Amino acid sequence: MSFLEIKNLHVTVDDREILRGIDLTIGQGEIHAIMGPNGSGKSTLSYTLAGRDSYEVTDGAVTFDGEDLLALDPDARAAKGVFLSFQHPMEIPGVATMNFIRTALNAQRKARGEEEVSAADFLKLIREKAKLVGLDDAKLKRPFNVGFSGGEKKRMEMLQMAIFEPRFCIMDETDSGLDIDALKMVGEVVNALRDSSRGFLVITHYQRLLEYIKPDAVHVLAGGRIVKSGGPELARELEKSGYEQFIEAA
Amino acid sequence: MSKSLLINPSALEAGLEAAFAARSKTSEPQAAAFQRFSKLGFPNRRVEGWKWSDFNAALRKPQEKGKKPAAGEIPLSPFAALHPVEIRIVDGQYQLPEGARPEGLRFRLIDPSGTIPEFERHPMAMLNVAMTGKALGMQVVEGAVLNRPILIRHINTGAGFTFAQTLLRVSKNAWAQLIETYEGGGAGFYSHLFHTVVRDGGRLDRLVLQDTGGDAVVHGICAAKIDCASRFDQTALSTGARLARHETHAHFWCEQSSARLNSAALVSGGRHSDFTSDVIFKAEACETRQLHKGVAKDRGRNVFQGKFHVERGGQKTDARMAANALLLSDDAEANHKPELEIYADDVECAHGSTSGALDEDALFYLRQRGLDEASARTLLVEAFVGEVIDGIGDEAARYIFRARVNDWLRNEA
Numbered sequence: 079m080s081f082l083e084i085k086n087l088h089v090t091v092d093d094r095e096i097l098r099g100i101d102l103t104i105g106q107g108e109i110h111a112i113m114g115p116n117g118s119g120k121s122t123l124s125y126t127l128a129g130r131d132s133y134e135v136t137d138g139a140v141t142f143d144g145e146d147l148l149a150l151d152p153d154a155r156a157a158k159g160v161f162l163s164f165q166h167p168m169e170i171p172g173v174a175t176m177n178f179i180r181t182a183l184n185a186q187r188k189a190r191g192e193e194e195v196s197a198a199d200f201l202k203l204i205r206e207k208a209k210l211v212g213l214d215d216a217k218l219k220r221p222f223n224v225g226f227s228g229g230e231k232k233r234m235e236m237l238q239m240a241i242f243e244p245r246f247c248i249m250d251e252t253d254s255g256l257d258i259d260a261l262k263m264v265g266e267v268v269n270a271l272r273d274s275s276r277g278f279l280v281i282t283h284y285q286r287l288l289e290y291i292k293p294d295a296v297h298v299l300a301g302g303r304i305v306k307s308g309g310p311e312l313a314r315e316l317e318k319s320g321y322e323q324f325i326e327a328a
Numbered sequence: 329m330s331k332s333l334l335i336n337p338s339a340l341e342a343g344l345e346a347a348f349a350a351r352s353k354t355s356e357p358q359a360a361a362f363q364r365f366s367k368l369g370f371p372n373r374r375v376e377g378w379k380w381s382d383f384n385a386a387l388r389k390p391q392e393k394g395k396k397p398a399a400g401e402i403p404l405s406p407f408a409a410l411h412p413v414e415i416r417i418v419d420g421q422y423q424l425p426e427g428a429r430p431e432g433l434r435f436r437l438i439d440p441s442g443t444i445p446e447f448e449r450h451p452m453a454m455l456n457v458a459m460t461g462k463a464l465g466m467q468v469v470e471g472a473v474l475n476r477p478i479l480i481r482h483i484n485t486g487a488g489f490t491f492a493q494t495l496l497r498v499s500k501n502a503w504a505q506l507i508e509t510y511e512g513g514g515a516g517f518y519s520h521l522f523h524t525v526v527r528d529g530g531r532l533d534r535l536v537l538q539d540t541g542g543d544a545v546v547h548g549i550c551a552a553k554i555d556c557a558s559r560f561d562q563t564a565l566s567t568g569a570r571l572a573r574h575e576t577h578a579h580f581w582c583e584q585s586s587a588r589l590n591s592a593a594l595v596s597g598g599r600h601s602d603f604t605s606d607v608i609f610k611a612e613a614c615e616t617r618q619l620h621k622g623v624a625k626d627r628g629r630n631v632f633q634g635k636f637h638v639e640r641g642g643q644k645t646d647a648r649m650a651a652n653a654l655l656l657s658d659d660a661e662a663n664h665k666p667e668l669e670i671y672a673d674d675v676e677c678a679h680g681s682t683s684g685a686l687d688e689d690a691l692f693y694l695r696q697r698g699l700d701e702a703s704a705r706t707l708l709v710e711a712f713v714g715e716v717i718d719g720i721g722d723e724a725a726r727y728i729f730r731a732r733v734n735d736w737l738r739n740e741a
Contacts, residue, residue, distance in 0.1 A: 128696050129696070130692050131692075151700075152696050153700045153704075161696075164696075167693075168687075170693070171711065171715070172712060173707060181703070182697035182699055186697075189698070221711075242697075
C-alpha cells in the first residue's frame, strides 16, 4: 500500500483549470520536492491536498494510507496527520497563540482516540519546540501571528509542525522570505521529524532549501502537470537553466 | 379624562396616558414632560436617529403576557461572586439591600428628576421623566474608593410598561464600579434613565449587561457629566431583545478628562440591539476611545450610532471611534452610523466602520490545524468580540462577561 498516491488530479479554481492531470506517488519515509515557475499550480496542489473547499476536484483521486483523502474534511485530514505549512500564514487577531495550538493539538488527538495533552505537559512541549524554531516566549503570548514579520510567521508554522508531528507535511514555499539561519532551522525541524513513518512534499522555487533538506525525488510542475521528475541533481540543474524550457513545453 | 394629547394613540400610549392621569402625585415639570412626549410620540423610523430602531412599531405589536415570578424565584446573579452591593428594581419596585454598606456609599429613594433641559426633544427621556414615580439616588463621598461594586439588577417579568431612574454622584477623587444587568423574561416595555456626575478627579467604571428574554422592549439612557481630570469607563454587552436600545450621552465639561465607551452586541433569532451614543467635548484636552463589535446571525440586527461633537472650546480633543460588524447569515443586519461634528481646529478625531462575514482564509487555517468547523467558527467569533471584553479592567467581571459570550456562542452561534 502506498503512502500518498495522486492519480490524474484535475483541479479547477474559479472556473479555471489549474491542475491538469497530476500523477505522483510518495512512499513512507520519502521527501519529494516540487519546483516550478509562478502560476504552475504548486499552491493549488497544496491547498487541494489540505482540503480547501473552493478548489474543485473535477477528476482524479488522492489516497492517503489507502483511504480516499478527498472525501475528508480539512480537520479530518489534519487528524490523519496531513499538515500544510502555509505560504502566507494568517494573522488571527484575538486568538491567543498557545491556547489555539493546544486546542488544535488536542482536537487532532481526540479525533485519533488519543489522550489529550495536559496544560502543564503542553507548556513544556511548546517551550522546547519554540526554542528549536527560534521564537521567544513574548511571541507565544501575542495573538496569533499579529505583528509578526514574514520570517516569524514561517517560524510559527515550523513550531506547529514540530508540535503536531504530522505524518505527511506539505511545505508550501516555507523558504520564501527566510534568511540563511532560518533556512537551517527549517532543515533541523524537518530532519528531526524525518523517519520511516512520515512523508514530505516540499514546494519551493529555489534549490537552496534543498541544501538542508535532501529530497529523494524532485519534480518540475509546469502548466498544471508534472513535466519532469528526477533526483536531487534536477534541482541543481534547474538552478542553472531556469524554468523556461518547461514553460514552453507546458 | 380630558381629551387625549396623542394623535392616534396605540393601546400602549392610551394606557400610558390613563396611567399618567390617574397618578396621585405629579409635579409640574412631569406634566410638562408628558406634554412634550405627547407631542413627539414614540419615535418611529421616519425620525433621524431612530430609523433602525422603531419603538413606535415595536410597541404597537400586541404584547405577550409576561410570567410573574413567585417570591424567591429570582436567580442568583453571576456577579454575586464579586460581593456587590446588590440593588434590584423588580418590575419597577426598588429593593434596597439591608445590612452594612461600604464606607463612602450612600443611597436612598428620592423624588425623580423634574426636568432635564438637554433631553427636552428626546421623547423617550421625556416619557421617563413624566412617568417615573421614585428614583434611586446614590452618592460616593469625596475621596472614597469603594471596595465592592454596586450591582443594579433591572428585572422585568411582566407585560405593560415600567419606568425607573437612578442617579449616581461620584464625588471628588472618589472611585466607584457600577454593574447594571437587564434581566427577566418579561414582555413589556422598560425605560430606565441613569444620570451620573463624575466630579473632579473621580472615576466611574460602569458595566452593562443587556440580557433579557427575547420579548422585552428595553430603552436605557445614560447621561454622564464628566468634570475635570476625571474618568468614565463603560463596557456594555447586549444579546438584544425584541428591541433593546442603550444610549450614552457623555459631556466633557472640564479639561483633562477621559472616557472609554466600548460595546459588543451578540444578536440571534429576531433580536435587535442598538447602541447609540453622543459625546460632547466642551473643554480642552479630553480623550475618548470607543470600540463597538457587533455579531448578528439569523435575522438579528445590530445597530450602532456614535457621534463625537467637538465644540469650539474642545481644542486638543483626542477621540477615536471604531465599529466592526460580523454577519453570520444572509438575513442578519448591521446598521452603523459613526459621525464627527467638529467646531474646533486643533483636534485629533477619527472614526471607522467595517462589516463582513467570517474570514474564510482564517476559517480554513484553523480547520487545517484540526478544529472542526463549529469550533473554528466559535473561536473566530470569540476573538472578534474579545477585544471589547478584554478591555474590562476588573478581572473577575471580565471573566463573567467572557463566560456569557462563550455561553452565547455555544448555544446560539
